[in-house]
Amino acid sequence: MHANTGCAETQISTSVLKGRGFSGAVGATKLTAALAAEGRTSGLPDPTISLFLMINTFETGGSERQFTALAQNLTPPQFQTCLGCVSCRGPLAHNFPDTPQFPLGGSLFGWRSLRTRLNLIRHLRQHHVQVAHAFDFYTNLTLIPAARFARVPVVIGSHRQLGDLMTSAQFRAQAAAFRWCDAVVCNSHAAADRLIATGLSPSKIAVIGNALRVEAFITAPATLPKRPGGLRVGMVARMNHRYKNHSGFLRIAAQIHRRMPNTEFLLVGDGPLRQELEREAASLGLSASAIFLGDRQDMPAVLASLDVAVSTSDSESLSNVILEAMAAALPVVAYDIGGNSELLSPERGALIPARNEISFADAVQKLLADSALRQQVGSNAREFAQENFSLDRVRQRYAELYKTLLQKKRRRNSAE
Numbered sequence: 532m533h534a535n536t537g538c539a540e541t542q543i544s545t546s547v548l549k550g551r552g553f554s555g556a557v558g559a560t561k562l563t564a565a566l567a568a569e570g571r572t573s574g575l576p577d578p579t580i581s582l583f584l585m586i587n588t589f590e591t592g593g594s595e596r597q598f599t600a601l602a603q604n605l606t607p608p609q610f611q612t613c614l615g616c617v618s619c620r621g622p623l624a625h626n627f628p629d630t631p632q633f634p635l636g637g638s639l640f641g642w643r644s645l646r647t648r649l650n651l652i653r654h655l656r657q658h659h660v661q662v663a664h665a666f667d668f669y670t671n672l673t674l675i676p677a678a679r680f681a682r683v684p685v686v687i688g689s690h691r692q693l694g695d696l697m698t699s700a701q702f703r704a705q706a707a708a709f710r711w712c713d714a715v716v717c718n719s720h721a722a723a724d725r726l727i728a729t730g731l732s733p734s735k736i737a738v739i740g741n742a743l744r745v746e747a748f749i750t751a752p753a754t755l756p757k758r759p760g761g762l763r764v765g766m767v768a769r770m771n772h773r774y775k776n777h778s779g780f781l782r783i784a785a786q787i788h789r790r791m792p793n794t795e796f797l798l799v800g801d802g803p804l805r806q807e808l809e810r811e812a813a814s815l816g817l818s819a820s821a822i823f824l825g826d827r828q829d830m831p832a833v834l835a836s837l838d839v840a841v842s843t844s845d846s847e848s849l850s851n852v853i854l855e856a857m858a859a860a861l862p863v864v865a866y867d868i869g870g871n872s873e874l875l876s877p878e879r880g881a882l883i884p885a886r887n888e889i890s891f892a893d894a895v896q897k898l899l900a901d902s903a904l905r906q907q908v909g910s911n912a913r914e915f916a917q918e919n920f921s922l923d924r925v926r927q928r929y930a931e932l933y934k935t936l937l938q939k940k941r942r943r944n945s946a947e
Contacts, residue, residue, distance in 0.1 A: 583613045583660040585670040589621030593851040594667045648677045655681035662933045675708045685936045688715045692848045694725045719849040719870030742925035747858040751831035763795045765837040767852045770802030776843040785815040786892040801826045834859035857912035864894045879912040
């Protein structure tokens with residue numbers, strides 16, 4: 532279904548953590564405790580909340596997919612949801628064909644950017660927005676100040692990465708914007724800890740994990756049928772950033788291939804680095820066993836083709852790729868960076884010290900060599916993902932956040 536994005540009803544077609552302080556869907560921050568205490572203040576029906584969500588683009592990254600899932604499910608009668616973006620480019624844009632654009636003109640500080648913020652202020656006032664939520668870096672710096680000048684009652688930012696991929700100037704600018712917020716949503720404790728370390732009050736932070744759609748848990752026919760005696764290891768990541776560390780995966784694959792020559796290695800994703808990676812695979816002797824599938828829209832079917840999923844990324848807050856593999860009952864091997872330890876444990880996968888490719892290959896080989904272990908670890912992973920990251924649970928936590936912050940602001944205003 533499509534969304535009517537001009538602040539009419541949004542109709543489109545969710546998960547959160549247990550472990551390291553997670554309780555149900557939201558981390559045990561001070562704001563989380565407040566949500567639990569204040570979210571049940573009345574038995575009367577709540578009035579519809581006018582909600583505005585904004586994203587940079589509609590590419591297929593983690594933030595964009597989470598934005599899509601929430602925008603499609605924060606619907607009437609609880610929410611009247613409006614959407615906005617900086618640019619309507621990207622494969623997910625077809626879900627929101629009428630989304631208003633607020634272009635920055637290539638700079639956050641140029642005249643066009645200023646004019647865009649003024650247009651955004653008028654838009655927010657025109658639609659009587661009560662809660663404005665920015666989902667990524669560029670919308671944090673665009674929507675947060677505009678919403679404050681528009682006197683939107685509740686303004687929320689997002690920090691869905693660790694911050695190590697930003698320049699120091701970008702991180703400082705975003706941290707300054709966050710001080711204007713009523714709350715900042717982080718999708719992992721690892722991300723939240725980075726903000727707290729820079730001086731942001733823990734009372735402003737809500738930790739809400741990523742959402743998994745129902746389809747993620749449905750067993751699909753495999754895109755590539757299993758081969759007798761053959762095994763497959765897969766990595767899912769766009770090929771446009773070196774921190775995803777596809778090269779590391781290929782080196783690990785070469786180690787495994789020497790020990791288990793019937794193993795195939797699937798690389799799912801596309802981007803400007805693909806040709807370079809294909810040449811690298813050939814140089815490592817993987818021409819016949821490394822399969823480049825490109826971008827795929829049938830991820831459950833792709834994951835059903837695998838025996839083990841891996842993430843060799845050097846930076847992750849809360850990995851959608853790991854979560855989707857867990858939902859597909861796959862054992863996952865990943866480096867112990869960022870929020871990966873909030874998802875994986877020895878019972879649900881394997882965490883390897885960063886950049887230790889020998890130990891990584893050993894862990895993958897151990898799983899490949901033991902089908903009973905793969906099944907048990909995959910089953911545990913699926914159970915954990917379903918219990919903590921369903922779309923319904925995540926949607927509920929966002930709804931609680933919006934409702935509780937708006938109630939607090941109304942009480943404060945009435946007291947004045």
